[in-house]
């Protein structure tokens with residue numbers, strides 16, 4: 001199967017190259033760039049020299065659709081909105097990593113992303129791909145919208161409780177932290193070394209564009225609209241997301257009971273690992289891998305549940321989940337190309 005990558009020079013694109021290089025059923029067909037056409041990918045990423053070296057090509061959606069069986073779009077929000085419809089119209093099967101097709105409510109997209117929404121026809125066509133909780137068979141899907149990094153960590157942590165009505169959804173607080181690669185490769189003052197090193201920053205307070213994405217899924221699962229409290233912090237590390245989630249329990253429970261509920265729910269999900277009660281995940285446990293590690297606690301004094309989840313933002317939060325979704329779309333083994341032991345230390 002031949003794969004093309006648009007936005008190959010970005011961090012998400014580079015991670016797709018790394019994962020697909022090891023995929024038993026995929027050949028890397030072409031890498032595309034809007035700014036470095038004709039240059040080798042190794043000029044941007046010397047670590048790929050002699051392994052996955054290819055010259056970057058122009059972005060011609062019709063040509064890409066003709067040559068590749070699957071196209072990964074790893075371009076910024078707003079750019080995908082323009083490119084993806086042309087790919088789809090030319091018959092390509094697309095996995096889009098941006099936020100452009102995640103929100104069925106295009107008014108909310110425009111409010112939170114401060115960009116013009118893509119054509120509604122394509123938004124309607126897109127399937128939201130939180131892989132473990134897909135409600136449809138995606139073997140025939142043409143346009144797959146890959147979830148955001150924070151929503152992946154938060155929703156995998158909340159799904160079992162919300163779906164089984166075991167939590168007061170109006171009380172949910174998601175306290176999230178990310179490594180700096182979450183902001184992509186482009187230079188910006190906020191992610192400059194001197195701004196992030198030896199520092200911890202809260203950002204996009206009550207304005208984070210992933211808020212409506214998380215709320216939409218919680219509403220779909222619980223049947224009622226609910227506003228969450230969601231805070232995001234930048235941590236001086238390269239990869240990783242940790243979400244610490246607090247919510248009120250409608251009735252008394254125990255941490256052991258919660259842990260067993262999650263172990264049962266995720267029993268068949270290779271990439272979600274529920275930790276033994278009393279043990280907690282850290283971002284290094286999943287570094288460079290497609291795993292999401294979770295732990296459950298219950299505070300009897302406050303009647304509050306605490307869930308901790310960790311992912312690698314570039315893998316389960318982006319390229320890894322995109323490959324996992326591709327595997328499902330093409331009827332391949334779900335773990336193909338992704339069965340990687342996390343990099344440690």
Ligand SMILES: NC(=O)C1=CN([C@@H]2O[C@H](COP(=O)(O)OP(=O)(O)OC[C@H]3O[C@@H](n4cnc5c(N)ncnc54)[C@H](OP(=O)(O)O)[C@@H]3O)[C@@H](O)[C@H]2O)C=CC1
Nearest residue numbers: 007009010011012033034035074075076098182184185318
């Ligand atoms: N980083 C992360 O942890 C996550 C990222 N995402 C999403 O994945 C996508 C890629 O993110 P990431 O790789 O981090 O970002 P980067 O900024 O690292 O890379 C984005 C790439 O998009 C390309 N690009 C920029 N403008 C255009 C354009 N007008 N037309 C075509 N291509 C363009 C650029 O390549 P070139 O100049 O060569 O064309 C650039 O390398 C984004 O939508 C992001 O929101 C989602 C989840 C997590």
Ligand SMILES: CC(=O)N[C@@H](CCC(=O)OP(=O)(O)O)C(=O)O
Nearest residue numbers: 097098099148149178180182183
């Ligand atoms: C550190 C940092 O800036 N992280 C980004 C992650 C979001 C992202 O990658 O974009 P999508 O909206 O396409 O998912 C942020 O918080 O906006």
